[in-house]
Amino acid sequence: MAIHVEGLVAIILFYVLILFVGIWAAWKNKNSGNASGTDRCETIMVGGRDIGLFVGAFTMTATWVGGGYINGTAENVFLPGYGLAWAQAPFGYSLSLVVGGLFFAKPMRSKGYVTMLDPFQQIYGKRMGGLLFIPALMGEIFWSAAILSALEMSLSMSALEFNITNRADISIYETLSFKLLPSLKVIIKCNWELWISVPFAMFNPAVLDIGKTAVQKVYQEPWLGSIESSDIMMWLDNFCLLMLGGIPWQVYFQRVLSSSSATYAQVLSFLAAFGCLVMAVPSVLIGAIGASTAWNQTTYGPQWPQDRHQSDMILPIVLQHLCPPYISFFGLGAVSAAVMSSADSSILSASSMFARNIYHQAFRQQASDREILWVMRITIFVFGAVTTAMALLTGTVYGLWYLSSDLVYVIIFPQLLCVLFIRGTNTYGSVAGYVFGLLLRIGGGEPYLKLPPFIYYPWWETIGSVHPLTHTEEYTIVQKFPFKTVSMISSFLGNVLFSYLAKYLFESGLLPPKYDFLESVVAKHSKENMDKTTLVNDDNIVLSELAPVKPRHSIAHAAVFINKEALSEEDSSPDSPNDGED
Secondary structure: OOOOHHHHHHHHHHHHHHHHHHHHHHHHOOOOOOOOOOOHHHHHHHHHHOEOHHHHHHHHHHHHOOHHHHHHHHHHHHOOOOOHHHOOHHHHHHHHHHHHHHHHHHHHHHOOOOOOOHHHHHHHOHHHHHHHHHHHHHHHHHHHHHHHHHHHHHHHHHOOOOOHHHHHHHHHHHHHHHHHOOOOOOOOOOHHHHHHHHHHHHOOOOEOOHHHHOOOOOOOOOOOOOOOHHHHHHHHHHHHHHHHHOOOOHHHHHHHHHEOOHHHHHHHHHHHHHHHHHHHHHHHHHHHHHHOEOHHHOOOOOOOOOOOOOHHHHHHHHHHHHOOHHHHHHHHHHHHHHHHHHHHHHHHHHHHHHHHHHHHHHHOOOOOHHHHHHHHHHHHHHHHHHHHHHHHHOOOHHHHHHHHHHHHHHHHHHHHHHHHHOOOOOHHHHHHHHHHHHHHHHHOOEHHHOEOOOOOOOOOEEEEEEOOOOOOEEEEEEOOOOHHHHHHHHHHHHHHHHHHHHHHHHHOOOOOHHHOOOOOOOOOOOOOOOOOOOOOOOOOOOHHHOOOOOOOOOHHHHHHOOOHHHHOOOOOOOOOOOOOOO
């Protein structure tokens, strides 16, 4: 088993340096939340809400600029028939941060939430919050596994020549050790390392002028790419998924809620949007360089990467075969830094949601800070182990991540819209929207997972291909109808319509209060949603006998949610018993 000694030493030194930075940050902030008497777990989850502008801009940019972002952008630019026109991630995620900053960052931060699930549990109850935790967790876990797989591909080509487990475990163990430190560490991206690699690769004798290959077919189709008229709806569907589906992620709101103010949260989102575009430029150039290279004139061999089914590895291939060894190590360091800054944040985000919204609020409301902190540490190990197993053993990590990203877009995004901006939605509508979105999305199938559709939307096609290993012909159903966006809109409308339908049925007396089994309309003051008042427990009571009451804000509720607007809604409602009294 051969080992590239220089590459191994470079990786070890790089990781040791970053590990010492994490240890120093943990030691410096080990008493965070204790001296001021604040909630220590909350301090860890949102970094004490004092993240600075400079550090915040880098960490929020690192939210999306991971190994999958870097490798995937280069791959799409390189792929014949796709090109820059289909490299949607840089523009989609940048606009996602802009939209998030304009409409979502301010209400989330100003109401003092700690996790993304807080408003769901506050309005829809802890049971619905637990149901929404499932797609959120899937998204974070599959995202982490996908970017760890991207790192594995980079290391396999650029530095180490031993098996997959040894290659990936180094970064996985580093990722887990960082997140076990009780602090919100700062990762400053090493994107400049990729910039260093670009001129060496671009001026390699085997590479043609990328300006020429952008518009002319030389070794393959022009790398600028094109969008066929029959693919426009599918392109728009995927772009909307990136732009809007990139908002409802705990890993994003973790940065938003760590900001010192709502205005800062908005500014950080805008700066991160610009950072995502800037940090995609080296990947775009490397993909263009790969499309402009005569690979039979390099150490790669006589075949082109696409002929060896290695298009997804074009970035490490360019670094290894078109750059000097010491330069390729710099590029490898950039990918490693991108992976660590994204994977560990995703794992922390998942553990934060579980510890606070599932363990604390649903099962152990009286749990101490120390107990919740240990739950976070244990779940970091559990989620990290699951992520590791998927990255090492599953061949369809990217397919799982695509599907989970679709579920975040189709289910959580419309729920977030309703809970923040649509007054009057309730748990019945939330459940209906959840079911509608899930069925319509799963019904469209997922080619990457070989999940056949049971709903055939307009403009579907059957496309044949040859399997690279078995050389057998396979057929895949491709849905060119924008069914993901249609599923999202249906989920939103289902939430709103069924919420108001349930409200009408109960408040008009067509359904007696005893059938409000989710306790979200006539029993909305119950302990399931908020401990705000005490109601008469009588199944025979009629709506006309329900007199308005003054809400009672319990200490337990005030400790969980710091949402003064929601707490004061009843005080300012037109039905308040104090109205008209002077």
